[in-house]
Amino acid sequence: MKKILKRICFIGSFAFIFPSHTFAEDVKVGLITKTETNPFFVKMKEGAQDAAKKMGVTLLSAAGKADGDNAGQVTAMENMIAAGAKTILITPSEAKAIVPSIEKARKAGVLVIALDSPTDPESAVDALFATNNYTAGLLIGEYAAKKMKGQKAVIATLDLFPGHPVGAQRHNGFMKGFGLTSLPQSSNHLASAAEVVCMADSYGDQAKGQTAMENCLQKNPNINLVYTINEPAAAGAFRALKNAGKEKNVMIVSVDGGCDGVKNVKAGVIAATSQQYPLKMAYMGVEAGVAYAKTGKKVSGYTDTGVTLITDSPVDGVKSSNTKTGMDLCWGKK
Amino acid sequence: MINTIKNQLASHSILGPFGALVFAILFFSTQSPIFLTPHNLSLILQQVMVLGVLAIGQTLIILTAGIDLSCGMIMVIGSIVMAKLVAVSGWPVWMAVSCGIVISSFIAMGNGLLVTKIKLPPFIVTLGMSNIAFAMNQLYSEAQTVTNLPSNLTFLGERINFFDGYINYGVFLFLFLFLLMGFALKYTAPGRHIYAIGNNIEAVRLAGINTTRLLVGVYTVAGFFYGVAGWLAISRSGVGDPQAGQTENLDSITAVVLGGVSLFGGRGSLFGTFIGILIIGCMRNGLILMGVPSVMQILITGVLVILAVTIDSSRRQS
Numbered sequence: 001m002k003k004i005l006k007r008i009c010f011i012g013s014f015a016f017i018f019p020s021h022t023f024a025e026d027v028k029v030g031l032i033t034k035t036e037t038n039p040f041f042v043k044m045k046e047g048a049q050d051a052a053k054k055m056g057v058t059l060l061s062a063a064g065k066a067d068g069d070n071a072g073q074v075t076a077m078e079n080m081i082a083a084g085a086k087t088i089l090i091t092p093s094e095a096k097a098i099v100p101s102i103e104k105a106r107k108a109g110v111l112v113i114a115l116d117s118p119t120d121p122e123s124a125v126d127a128l129f130a131t132n133n134y135t136a137g138l139l140i141g142e143y144a145a146k147k148m149k150g151q152k153a154v155i156a157t158l159d160l161f162p163g164h165p166v167g168a169q170r171h172n173g174f175m176k177g178f179g180l181t182s183l184p185q186s187s188n189h190l191a192s193a194a195e196v197v198c199m200a201d202s203y204g205d206q207a208k209g210q211t212a213m214e215n216c217l218q219k220n221p222n223i224n225l226v227y228t229i230n231e232p233a234a235a236g237a238f239r240a241l242k243n244a245g246k247e248k249n250v251m252i253v254s255v256d257g258g259c260d261g262v263k264n265v266k267a268g269v270i271a272a273t274s275q276q277y278p279l280k281m282a283y284m285g286v287e288a289g290v291a292y293a294k295t296g297k298k299v300s301g302y303t304d305t306g307v308t309l310i311t312d313s314p315v316d317g318v319k320s321s322n323t324k325t326g327m328d329l330c331w332g333k334k
Numbered sequence: 335m336i337n338t339i340k341n342q343l344a345s346h347s348i349l350g351p352f353g354a355l356v357f358a359i360l361f362f363s364t365q366s367p368i369f370l371t372p373h374n375l376s377l378i379l380q381q382v383m384v385l386g387v388l389a390i391g392q393t394l395i396i397l398t399a400g401i402d403l404s405c406g407m408i409m410v411i412g413s414i415v416m417a418k419l420v421a422v423s424g425w426p427v428w429m430a431v432s433c434g435i436v437i438s439s440f441i442a443m444g445n446g447l448l449v450t451k452i453k454l455p456p457f458i459v460t461l462g463m464s465n466i467a468f469a470m471n472q473l474y475s476e477a478q479t480v481t482n483l484p485s486n487l488t489f490l491g492e493r494i495n496f497f498d499g500y501i502n503y504g505v506f507l508f509l510f511l512f513l514l515m516g517f518a519l520k521y522t523a524p525g526r527h528i529y530a531i532g533n534n535i536e537a538v539r540l541a542g543i544n545t546t547r548l549l550v551g552v553y554t555v556a557g558f559f560y561g562v563a564g565w566l567a568i569s570r571s572g573v574g575d576p577q578a579g580q581t582e583n584l585d586s587i588t589a590v591v592l593g594g595v596s597l598f599g600g601r602g603s604l605f606g607t608f609i610g611i612l613i614i615g616c617m618r619n620g621l622i623l624m625g626v627p628s629v630m631q632i633l634i635t636g637v638l639v640i641l642a643v644t645i646d647s648s649r650r651q652s
Contacts, residue, residue, distance in 0.1 A: 215622040
């Protein structure tokens with residue numbers, strides 16, 4: 001199914017390339033996001049455009065058609081290099097599949113920086129500017145554990161889809177933070193434990209998240225803690241819980257910190273979420289590209305762009321900010 | 335013995351899918367005590383109603399030997415139009431819903447016109463339309479989820495008690511539309527002509543039937559169902575989500591094929607599609623109840639699809 005889907009996406013993918021600014025400067029930086037439409041990447045592009053404008057360089061931007069569209073990203077990368085980009089910023093849709101193309105680009109002297117999502121292996125790129133997704137999961141895990149103290153946890157996890165490193169890192173971080181048996185950060189598998197009575201895939205989608213939560217409640221109606229991969233999935237889970245009359249007794253924790261998500265924290269739909277900063281990632285990426293063009297020095301290694309726990313009901317021992325701060329820093333429309 | 339089974343399968347296209355559904359139900363009920371409860375079964379119906387109504391449109395098109403890859407995206411356009419007109423522009427619900435359904439029908443009619451007037455292959459036309467519709471709904475919605483929908487727009491998602499479970503109004507609409515179209519396909523002249531087009535369009539044309547008008551009509555009616563599916567989608571989720579519907583095109587084709595409808599056109603029934611939808615719903619629900627990793631569901635669906643197409647192909651040859 002997935003394979004057919006990918007084929008279709010491939011045939012249908014038109015990764016458009018267009019220069020955002022045609023400045024006289026010769027420095028070109030390419031930005032390739034997973035999709036054009038996800039608010040997270042829209043914000044990322046804004047950050048890159050801001051930085052490019054300030055530093056007087058040209059930003060080329062493109063995206064895959066859908067999450068998982070590797071071929072579209074490969075095409076975009078080739079076209080950007082042909083257009084003269086010496087730095088490529090990319091949020092890899094497929095952690096492994098993109099690696100050969102990145103290697104080719106780097107051999108040709110292009111600086112490649114991964115934003116938000118790591119490649120597999122991580123060393124395939126020059127540098128990675130990202131939120132540590134494992135830490136993001138860890139924070140909400142620790143928060144939930146403190147909050148549930150003395151209560152027996154019956155957990156459901158609404159994950160991304162099979163085989164995605166971000167999905168595994170957030171999930172395993174949550175497990176570790178909660179004090180359950182978990183897997184290390186490098187693992188691409190989802191850890192399981194007796195307390196987790198249901199693990200289902202939400203594809204980060206609200207409707208699919210709702211269906212997954214409904215099915216989990218059928219499996220075990222006593223679920224009292226729900227981990228979700230992102231805030232749309234959390235909204236779907238809440239809808240399912242509300243329909244079952246259980247929304248009051250179940251805690252939902254999530255990751256992302258988008259404006260809609262923070263609003264939902266404020267409204268009590270989500271208890272806590274780990275906020276990420278896509279704008280910062282892109283800004284730093286363009287900076288690095290300009291530095292490379294001017295000095296020939298490449299950045300390297302992993303830079304954590306930070307993650308903050310957002311909640312209006314803080315617990316001792318886990319650092320957090322309230323939703324007001326969260327709203328000021330959130331991405332997407334307010 | 336084997337020949338008898340083959341002959342039976344050949345003459346009754348519904349037997350295979352029906353057997354698969356019965357097998358799935360029996361299997362899951364031995365694996366989980368919850369599976370066969372009215373509450374769980376009513377839940378499965380709620381979970382398949384959106385895909386089910388989409389699959390009605392998809393069935394009509396596949397019966398004419400066409401295919402529609404744009405159904406999910408057209409559905410989302412319909413749903414975003416309805417949600418925005420009500421939540422942002424303050425239109426009355428009935429006007430917004432009608433407008434959404436009409437727009438969906440118009441876009442789908444565009445598919446029909448391109449297929450008939452310019453004689454383009456449905457696969458490519460609808461693939462292109464899927465891209466166009468996707469872009470349109472992102473632009474129109476500014477890639478933002480439309481929230482704060484009033485309850486009279488989403489009343490189809492409201493539930494009434496049904497045995498010890500509950501069922502929502504949308505499920506009744508979904509079942510009603512299946513019955514209605516099933517009847518129309520079987521007992522009305524245009525319904526029979528749809529089958530005939532799938533078998534031999536030239537013969538139908540020579541028999542004096544305006545095949546262009548009929549085909550455009552089929553695509554338009556399919557668009558109507560996509561619009562209704564969009565309404566069901568916002569009723570179920572309570573929001574207008576521009577990111578929704580991305581896998582629904584292939585999911586609906588999967589359901590139609592699982593239900594024994596021939597991808598070559600002209601064979602199969604809406605009842606078959608209904609069975610196909612239930613197979614998908616039961617598997618999604620049953621495998622989670624069993625605690626099986628979701629990747630297994632993808633695997634099993636793939637095997638079933640190939641099996642269904644194999645049976646159909648051998649039936650054509652015999």
